Amino acid sequence: MIAIIDYDVGNIKSVCNALDKIDLPWILTRDPEKIKSAKGIILPGVGAFEDAMQSLIDHNLVSLLQEEILRDKPFLGICLGMQLLYQRSFENGEFEGLGALTGDVIPFKTKLKVPHMGWNSLTISEDFRDHPIVKNTKNDDYVYFVHSYYVDGLQEETIASCTYDNTFSALVGRGNLLGMQFHPEKSGDTGLQLLQSFKEMII
Numbered sequence: 462m463i464a465i466i467d468y469d470v471g472n473i474k475s476v477c478n479a480l481d482k483i484d485l486p487w488i489l490t491r492d493p494e495k496i497k498s499a500k501g502i503i504l505p506g507v508g509a510f511e512d513a514m515q516s517l518i519d520h521n522l523v524s525l526l527q528e529e530i531l532r533d534k535p536f537l538g539i540c541l542g543m544q545l546l547y548q549r550s551f552e553n554g555e556f557e558g559l560g561a562l563t564g565d566v567i568p569f570k571t572k573l574k575v576p577h578m579g580w581n582s583l584t585i586s587e588d589f590r591d592h593p594i595v596k597n598t599k600n601d602d603y604v605y606f607v608h609s610y611y612v613d614g615l616q617e618e619t620i621a622s623c624t625y626d627n628t629f630s631a632l633v634g635r636g637n638l639l640g641m642q643f644h645p646e647k648s649g650d651t652g653l654q655l656l657q658s659f660k661e662m663i664i
Contacts (some may be wrong), residue, residue: 462484462486462487462488462498462500463480463486463487463500463501463502463503463535463640464487464488464489464495464496464499464502464503464544465477465480465487465488465489465498465502465503465505465601466485466489466490466491466503466504466505466522466526467489467490467491467514467515467638468491468513468516468520468522469506469516470505470506470507470508470513470516470541471506471507471508471539471541471542472505472507472644472646473489473505474548474561475644475647476503476505476539476646477489478524478646479646479652479653479656479657480656482653483653483656483657483660485656485660485663487503490574491520491522493495493511493521495633496525496526496529497525497527497529498591499534500534500535500663500664501515501534501535501536501537501587501659501662501663502526502529502534502535502537503534503536503537503538503539503541503542504526504536504537504538504542504545504546505539505541505542506539506540506541506542506543506544506545507540507541507567507600507607508541508547509553509609510541510544510545510552510566511550511552511553511554511556512551512652513541514545514546514556514558517542517559518553518565521614524557524663525557527559527560527561530546530559530638532657533636533637534637534639535637535639535662535663536637536638536639537640537641537657537659538637538639538640538641539544539640539641539644539646540607540608540642540643541608541640542640542643542644543612543633543641544558544566544610544612544638544640544642545558545559546558546559546561546562546633546638546640547552547559547560547561547562547564547565547566548560548562548563548564548565549565549566549613550565550566550567551565551567551568551610551622552566552568552610553567554584561631561638562618562635562640563616564612564613564614564616564634565612566611566612566613567610567611567612567613568609568610569609569610569611569625569626569627570627571625571626572626573625573626575609575623575631576607576608576618577606577607577608577609577625578607579605579606579607579641580604580605581603581604581606581623581624581625581643582585582600582601582602582603582604582623583598583600583601583602583603583604583621583622583623583631584600584601584622584624585597585598585599585600585620585621585625586619586620586621586622589619589620589621589634592620592634593658593661593662594632594639594655594658594659594662595621595632595658596637597650597652597654597657598621598655598658602651603648603649603651604631604641604644604645604648604651604652604655605643605644605647605648605649605652606623606625606631606642606643606644607644609641611627611629611630611642612629612630612633612642614626615629616630616633618633618634618635619632619633620632620633620634622637622654623642623643629642632641632644637662639659640641641655661662
């Protein structure tokens with residue numbers, strides 16, 4: 462059983478449906494004991510960084526999630542959930558994140574349409590070609606994005622990048638901690654395969 466963090470932010474239904482398709486049992490919860498006992502954690506997220514962090518604070522989830530990440534339990538942040546893993550966001554101000562990864566979340570500076578919305582391809586780093594999360598994913602596989610902010614610069618934990626005028630981290634990982642800037646639950650067969658690979662890191 463994995464825990465999907467219920468903090469009133471996120472496209473929960475589509476995540477749950479995708480997990481059902483790969484037969485990965487889940488529970489939607491903010492209960493500390495259920496989160497601690499889960500074999501893995503998904504932190505979804507849609508909306509504003511400040512609101513999401515405040516919701517985590519209001520539900521007393523910040524220190525709990527930080528502790529679970531330190532335990533190296535399989536943990537996946539999706540879209541805004543990935544951004545929350547970093548130190549700071551400059552979305553309409555400056556706000557602290559969970560600080561599990563080093564870096565800042567910044568707005569797109571581009572003449573292209575923002576938000577970056579739609580299908581775009583992944584470029585997998587050669588350094589991570591053998592990472593279990595991308596073992597069945599290829600360069601140029603397409604995934605679905607909806608975001609106006611991204612993590613500044615390619616990080617040492619960047620497993621795969623994407624280019625939308627700027628080149629940015631699309632999939633990051635450190636140990637069992639993973640973040641996907643795109644929505645795997647909306648990314649067709651490629652997204653389901655990535656979630657399947659996450660499942661195989663748990664079982």
